[in-house]
Amino acid sequence: PCSVENYDQITDTALKVRASGANILRGGAYKPRTSPYAFQGLKLEGLALLEQAKELTGMPICTEIMSPKLVEEFDRRVDVIQVGARNMQNFDLLTELGQTRKPILLKRGLSATISEWLMSAEYIMAGGNPNVILCERGIRTFETMVRNNLDISAVPLLKRQSHLPVIVDPSHAAGMAWMVEPLSRAAIAAGADGLMIEVHSNPKAALCDGAQSLDPEEFGRLMASVTSRAAFEGKRM
Numbered sequence: 001p002c003s004v005e006n007y008d009q010i011t012d013t014a015l016k017v018r019a020s021g022a023n024i025l026r027g028g029a030y031k032p033r034t035s036p037y038a039f040q041g042l043k044l045e046g047l048a049l050l051e052q053a054k055e056l057t058g059m060p061i062c063t064e065i066m067s068p069k070l071v072e073e074f075d076r077r078v079d080v081i082q083v084g085a086r087n088m089q090n091f092d093l094l095t096e097l098g099q100t101r102k103p104i105l106l107k108r109g110l111s112a113t114i115s116e117w118l119m120s121a122e123y124i125m126a127g128g129n130p131n132v133i134l135c136e137r138g139i140r141t142f143e144t145m146v147r148n149n150l151d152i153s154a155v156p157l158l159k160r161q162s163h164l165p166v167i168v169d170p171s172h173a174a175g176m177a178w179m180v181e182p183l184s185r186a187a188i189a190a191g192a193d194g195l196m197i198e199v200h201s202n203p204k205a206a207l208c209d210g211a212q213s214l215d216p217e218e219f220g221r222l223m224a225s226v227t228s229r230a231a232f233e234g235k236r237m
Helices: 007-020 044-057 068-077 091-097 114-126 154-161 170-174 177-190 216-232
Strands: 061-065 080-083 104-107 132-136 166-168
Touching: 007 044, 007 216, 044 061, 044 068, 061 068, 068 080, 068 091, 080 091, 091 114, 104 114, 114 132, 114 154, 132 154, 154 166, 154 177, 166 177, 170 177, 177 216
Parallel strands: 061 080, 080 104, 104 132, 132 166
Antiparallel strands: none
């Protein structure tokens, strides 16, 4: 889910996506939002709820970090640390994350070039942490019919320009649930190493990003579709 909302929501979602074949549970405990009045996440309470979902399901957990002050805490409690699009060039944070050995999921900034994105990854690796995963999540352009434009070309470009794994977040790219499946298939065909898909038991009631979230049944159908696409490409889920 985009955000951790309560115990029942995060554990129900975790159990259902695991049953459909998901490998990692990603949920937002800290939520950087455009409006200061929007839901900002449950913060440390949300992190504790993610840990409970991990204990229940056995799934590794990933969540977004916003402050260098939280690096030590996240290093102890989180399996994969996400740096969101808005913090891609938070150089103090990236430098601090270079001191850990946890995998860092680095999302592309809203209008960042691929060179700028790779330099942000370099901040982490130059600090001593080689465990960086790049996440293409769509970029801001003049187009208004989609939330962001998914840059499929970034996947093969990054494969040529770096040795780092690349995943795609089609949920944030389109901003519409019905577009997630075709964009997921396109990402696999382009060579992506993984997908980040937002799922919520009741998307209409989600505290943020409900419009782009799949419900568990839709996620199950998507997993069947992308598994066959991956097999065609010689990959496995």
